[in-house]
Amino acid sequence: MSLLLGVFVLILLGLDSAKASGVVTFSRQPQNQTVTQGNAVRLGCAVMGLSEPDIVWRKDQSKVYSTDQMFLSLGELHWETFYSVRSVQQQDGGRYWCEVESEGQTYSSEPAWITVEGVPHFSLVPQDVAVVPGEAFNLSCAAVGPPDPVEVLWWLGGEQVGGPEPSPSTLHITGVNSSVKFYCEAKNTRGISVSRTGTVHIKVLPSAPEDLQVLSLEENNITVSWSPGFSGYSPLHSCSVQVSGPPWVRIPSPVQVLVPPHRVSVSGLRSHSDYSLRVSCWNQLGPSPHSDWINFTTPESVPMLAPRNLTFDLSDSQLILRWVALDEDELQGKLQAYKVQWSLGSETQEPLLFKDSSAVLSGPGRFLNASVQVSACTSVGCGPWSRPIQILPKPVSLLVPRRHLWSGVLLGLLGASALGLMVAIGAHRRRKDSPFGSAFKPVGSDSLVSFSAARSFNRTEPPEASLDSLGVSAELKAKLQDVLIPERQLSLGHVLGKGEFGSVREAVLKTEDSSQKVAVKVLKNDITTSCDIEQCLKEAAYMKDFSHRNVIQLIGVSLHRRPGQRLPVPMVILPFMKHGDLHTFLLLSRLGENPFNLELQTLVCFMLDVARGMEYLSNKNIIHRDLAARNCMLDEDLRVCVADFGLSKRIYSGDYYRQGSVSKLPVKWIALESLSDNLYTSQSDVWAFGVTMWEVMTRGQTPYPGVENSEIYEYLIKGERLKRPPDCRPDM
Structure with missing residues (x-):
């Protein structure tokens, strides 16, 4: 009792001393402990001189945490804490101490060791190896206690090899000819540990490369990449790239490339030519089989010669x-x-x-x-x-036979005399109204002679062509009657463009008080059936109802009477578009004599204009069926108007149109379901809009370069689609 009282007095004296001096001291230090694996362990630490200190435990310089750490107050400035582990494992062994901070200074206790005794644990685990058949190799294994010593025993193919050896151990094998499993056992006085099972692999030739794909393709070179196949348990060190092509093009020599990376650029190709390429890779034993051929067509270049x-x-x-x-x-x-x-x-x-x-x-x-x-x-x-x-006019021959020269002179004189006699008679009679008009003016006028033609020379003018003469439906006639414009008000100019069913000409439309430049679609002269004419006028009838800034609007319809033909030629009168069709405009930006740059913002505006126009048509239940850059027009302000409704159909019920007969169609703009079963919807117009956007981003290139029209269906049904243009941003 007196001893406990003495200790208590010393603690109080120490506490008072710490309070007086402000010094931080450890009244209890952690102690070294040796514990068997799986048992509990507990370290203690007590600090004097601080009010509610934060005591931290460290192991081998790292902070450690305990889920059940507690702080006990032993006095006003005296605190104790413990660090405990309920089931010690080998990794818990190490050097421990506690720390506390005060006024920017760190105070540490004396360190203590936890030594964990148990079965051995492996410091070197056997790893898989790959060997050439019959070639010698070594396997290694190491394990440690405590307690020590530790012995190692090897197992190969399910059988024990040799006897126990001190750890670490190396097993020498003279060679194997087939794959085999192996592991090692480590033993001390506490028990036995078994390592992971490793495998001895036999090296073989690699398998063929996979996923061969084109990364970039230019006029004269290509960059490809691939994924290596099975390596054959031996690292690949190089790959060989072989190129094939038609006999009339130059074939580059095979290219040998070190790997990785698994990619290569091949140069020396010819523009706009078809090639094939395949790859084989090498490991220590030799080459793999070749990959499948990948086919590609090099991009076009400018022509090498002039016409x-x-x-x-x-x-x-x-x-x-x-x-x-x-x-x-x-x-x-x-x-x-x-x-x-x-x-x-x-x-x-x-x-x-x-x-x-x-x-x-x-x-x-x-x-x-x-x-x-x-x-x-x-x-x-x-x-x-x-x-x-x-461009020079044809030379005119002025050589006249000599014997006819005098005859010409005499005839000229006779003509002059007759003209003089007529003038004299006319002056005598002052004025005479001829059946051909007023030939002479009254006496006293300034001019001696004038002539004003009468309305006609006993000829009958053909009657103005009318819709009744076309043999079209009454509904169509009623629809177009109020936009029919007499042919005499049109003055046709030069041809702006030609298509399968006719041409577009520049023209001037004159009214009583004004005139304006217009574009006129004229049906071909060799189209003579009412059916073809009605199809042309149906397009005009559609356009009559349109009223949107991004859809071309109808000005009127005129009929051209043809001599000797029963039916007149319809002419559809449209606004004149200064910059022509969008496709030609895009081409000229790249191919024109003076190419010009089209900013991305301008291209996006083109797309938005087309989208707005097509949305308007869709809301009016119109399926366009022929949307393409060539059928979009550009006005003076570079505003795009959707045009050319020759294939359009109005939907009166449902949301689709099924074409009943085969006709010439723009297959590279047609959706897959339309190609397969002639089914057209607003969604198929959306497909065509996507292709049109691709045209805009490529500045007028033909979609699916290198794929013929006859191959489009098979190309799409395989899952292929238009590739992103090289200069098109991913977000676009």
Whole structure:
């Protein structure tokens, strides 16, 4: 009792001393402990000199946590805490101490060790190995206590190999010819531990590479990547890339590339050519089988040559230009157009685009003395210009046989005499109304002679063509009657473009008090059936009801009476669009003589205009069925208007239209379900809108480059789709 009292007094004295001096001291230090694995362990620590200190335990420099850590007050500035583990494992062994902070200073107790005794634990676990058949190799294993010593015993293929060896242990194997499992056992006085089971793999040739794909494709080179197949338990060190192509193109030599990375660029290819490529990879034993061939077509390039033998034929009504078309090798791509450039004096005129190797131009007089040249254009650009030619009138022969010269002079004199006699008679009679008009003015007028033609020379003018003469339905006639414009109010100009069913011409529409420039769609002269004419007028009837800034609006319909033909030719009168169709405009931005940059914001505006116009049509139950950049027009302010409703259908019930007969259709813009069963909906128009957006982003390229129209259905049914254009941002 007296001893306990003495200890209590000493603690109080120490506490008073700590309070007096402000010094932090440890009244209890953690003690070393040795414990058997699975048992509990507890370390204690007490601090004097602080009010409610935060005592932290550390192990090997790291802070450790205990879910049941408690703080006990032994006095006013005296606190005790414990760190305990209920079931000690090998990883709990180590060096422990406690810490406390005061006024920026850290105070630490003396360290104590927890030693955990139990079965051995592995410091080196056997790993899988891969070997050449029959080749010697080593396996390693190490385990530690406490308690020590630890012995190691090896098992290979389910059988014990040799006897116990001190840890660490290395097992030497002279060679195996097939895969085999192995593990090691570690033993001390507490028991036995068994390692993981490892495998000895036999090295073999690798398998073929997989997922071969094109990363980038340019005119003359390609970059591809692939995924390595099974390595054969031996690291791949290189791959060989083989290229194949048609016999008329140059084939690059096989390319050997170190791996990884599993990718390579192959150069020396030819533009707009079909190639195939495959890959084989090597490990220590040799090459893998080749991957499947991947087929690709190199992008187009500009034509390498200019069109040859440019000639012209000039007449009173037209100028015809002809040249020799370039063959496929010379084009280095798919022909988009031949561009005809003409200049008069020092002024270069707007270039003209033609699909064929000839051009028929109206108004031949404007080309007199002009210099003309032609180049071929692919989707990438235009090739070199041909040698220019000068447009000159045909020479007129002035050679007259000598014996006819005097006869001409005499005839001229006789004519002059007769004219003088008529003038004299007329002056004597002052004035006479002829059946051909008023021939002479009264005496005293300033002019001696004038002539005003009468209305007609006993001829009968053909009656104005009417809708009744067309043989179309009464409903269609009633629909168009109030927009019928007499033909005499139109003055047709040059051709703006041609299509399968007719042409579009520039024209001037004159009314009593004004005139305006318009565009006129004229049906081909060789289309003579009421059915074709009615189809053309139905398009006009659709457009009559349209009223939207992004849908082209109808001005009127006129009928052109043809001599000797029963039916007149319908002419649909539309607003004149200064910049023409969107597809040509996009092409000129890349292929024109003076290419211009179209900002992304402008392209997005084009798409928004088309989307707004198509939304309007959809809300009016109209399926367009032929939406494409070529059928969108650009006005003076670069506003896009959806146009060309030749294939459009109005839906009166349901939400689809099924085409009953096969006709020529733009397959690269048609949705998959429409190709398969002729089913058209607003959703199929959305598909066409997607293709049109692709046209806009590629500045007028043809969709699905390298895929023929006849191959489109099979291409889509396999899951293929349009690829993202190289310069199109992922968010677009």
